[in-house]
Amino acid sequence: MNSLKDILYKVTLDAVVGSTDVLVRNIQFNSRSIAVNDVFVAIKGSLTDGHNYIDKAIEQGAIVVVCQEVPVNTKTGITYIKVDDSSRALAIMAANFYGNPSENLKLVGVTGTNGKTTVASLLYQLFKKAGYKVGLLSTVKIMVDNEVFTATHTTPDSLTINQYLKQMNDQGVEFCFMEVSSHGIHQNRTLGLKFEGGIFTNLSHDHLDYHDTFAEYRDVKKRFFDELPKSAFALINGDDKNGSIMLQNTKAKQYTYALKTYADYKAQILENQFSGLLLKLNDNEVWVRLIGTFNAYNILAIFATAELLGLEKQESLRLISELESVSGRFQFVISDQKITAIVDYAHTPDALKNVLETINDIRTKNEDVITVVGCGGDRDVTKRPKMGHIASALSTKVIFTSDNPRSEVPEAIIEAIEVGVEPQNFKKTLSIVDRKQAIKTACQLAKPNDIILIAGKGHETYQEAKGERSDFDDFKIVKAYLKQLEK
Template sequence: MMNLKDILYKVAIESVVGTTDVQVSKIEFDSRKILDKDIFVALKGTLVDGHDYIGKAEELGVSVVVCQDMPQEKRDSVTYVEVADANLALAMMANNFYGSPSTNLKLVGVTGTNGKTTIASLLYQLFKKAGYKAGLLSTVKIMVDEKEYKATHTTPDSLTINRYLGLMNEEGVEFCFMEVSSHGIDQKRTSGLTFKGGVFTNLSHDHLDYHNTFAEYRDVKKKFFDELPKSAFALVNTDDKNGEVMLQNTKAQKITYALKSYADYKAQILENQFTGLLLKINENEVWTKLIGSFNAYNLLAIYATGELLGLEKTENLRLISLLESVSGRFQYIVSKQEKITAIVDYAHTPDALKNVLETINNIRTGNEQLLTVVGCGGDRDKTKRPKMAHIASALSNKALFTSDNPRSEDPSIIISDMEKGVPAEYYNRTLSITDRKQAIKTACQLAETNDIILIAGKGHETYQEVNGERTDFDDLKIVKEVLEKLNK
């Protein structure tokens, strides 16, 4: 139990009906989880308005309601707290309730369109290999030192973030690495947290179903850097023109990294093969198991972050050479007999798909065929569908358009949107197969000795969502099974 007054510390309150001198059990924003003596925070979401569930929360015995609009009917047993921004209030309350856990560790946020998961996950790996207790909040999983928890969002809600940071405090975790999405920033999920550093990867076409314009999407990312304290560092990729934008109003120490332009941390690709990358980072060579120019950027950001957090240079390079690729990020297998290479990658934006295909094309000899299986998610940004299809058809010998996670949309309509982006000269390179498993199977059947298959879009996901239902679906597992059967 905790006193409401303590939980409301630093919350911008408009008005109060009732007493704030009351003991409460916990904070909830989902009325279905309300128990006696809880606080219910009514959030205005894009699909659901929590204010519609205040009555239900009251019936379940809630002690406190925090809302942006005071309900007309009130109960004497309930305290009502009106706030200007319920999302921000929730973040501040969660921080107070869990004892400001981010102040007790070095928290680094990674934001940008592509590379967030790889950088955050590999930084966790790096510091674990360096002998530290570390934490991770990512799309793929949440790690509290050695203990793994399931992730549901790129950036969890503020209650979940603070709860896991609190668990990290209990386990003596010293460093935590966190993916920070534009949705998370916009919905104030990271407000109230104390960051030691922020990393900006790049900015390209994504989430314009949520953010109305690219400028709005960029400015939301920038807000994260605007709010970093003087004691933090802001590490940005200046090969992306938006890197300098991120630094414009930050109070944090400004640090840059790049492959092509002048920067504090520079890297050069010396070798790029399916077996790995040979990089020169600030005049020091390092061999890594990761592949592609996009990973050169990721590794440079990781090296710079490691040094900024106190890792010794030689040790930092040694540990980077030991890093293993992240689940669903350029994971590949090679079939035994036909030597067909199948690559699974999470690339679900035009820029990410282009990066992966260009990486494959830079490494391949040209004698083999490149077959790309790709889809686009339903109920998401429709404008990227024709762009992704154009890229797939232009940079592959054969592009197979299929379902990703159709969600509530008709998969054939999504594929039709994709097909509109294919130039006439590439029509004969494309196939449309609605069933994803069949599309993967067809790609394997079309592939000949030494050919390369890229399966893009879902990466680490082990499900497919159709009409609100999730069924088991693992790209890597399926392509392994298909290739094994074909090889028999």
């Protein structure tokens, strides 16, 4: 049992009804999870309002309610804590409840539209190879040193984050690398955490289904850097025009990385092949197994972060040369017929453009590039024609198909994508609603040395439609179809 007073440390209280001198078992923001002697935090969400479930939480045993509006009829024996913002209160309470675990390790947050997963995951790999105990909170998975947990959100809720960080403390973890999404920042999930550093990768068109404007999306990302302490570092991509905006109000020590402009950490691409990249990182040559300009940025961010965290430079370079690509991020297989199939999570216009430009930079132009791509349902609709335009302009052939249609009609999503195709590219395109059939068709169309790109879902092992998830793994499916062609 924990003291309510201790849990409320640093929470700004507007009013208290009842006593704070009570012991509580746990904190919950979902009324269905409430047990006897719990604290219920009523959060106003975009879909539901936790204030509607206060009575239910009390019936199930909650003895403390944290809320933005105290009910008219309060119940005897229940403590009501009125706060200005329940999500902010929850984040601070969660950190207190688990003993502020972020203060007992070096936590680095990675934010940006593209590259978050790759940078966080490769930093985890790098520090593991260097012999440290390391944690990872990412879209793909959560790692508590060697123990793997399934991830459900890019940035989990604040209770879950602190719960995992506490596990990391218990396991003696020294470093943790964490993806920080705009949703997570906006919903205060990272509040109350002590960061050793923050990395900004880039900013492009995404999540405008959630954020009303691009400026709002940018400013939410900026807030993460605004909240970094003086003791932290802020590392930004100097080639991205939004990078300098991230640094405007930060108290953290400022560092930049870039390929094109002057920066603290510079990279130059000497060779770019399907087998990897030869890079010059601040006058040090290193061969890496990752591919493309976008990965040159990712590697540079990793190199810079390793140095800022105290890793010796030569050891860091040696370990960077051993890093392996992240699941669903430019993950490729080459068939016996020399057909290259690439699976990538590219689900934004900028990410798709990066991947296709990388393929076109490497190929000899004698091969076809066949792209299979769709867009997720119930998400930002404005990017759909842009995805259609980029895919058709930068590929030899395109098959538009379903991604995760969710509650939308797949055919309608595909029609919205096709709007962006320019007349001269019409003849390049096909539409096949069934994603498995679309991948099969791409394999059948491919000739020796051709390149198939399957974009949008990457590491995901499911497809979501009409409220149900079914097993679906792009990489497994394309490998199976290429194997069939070899018979």
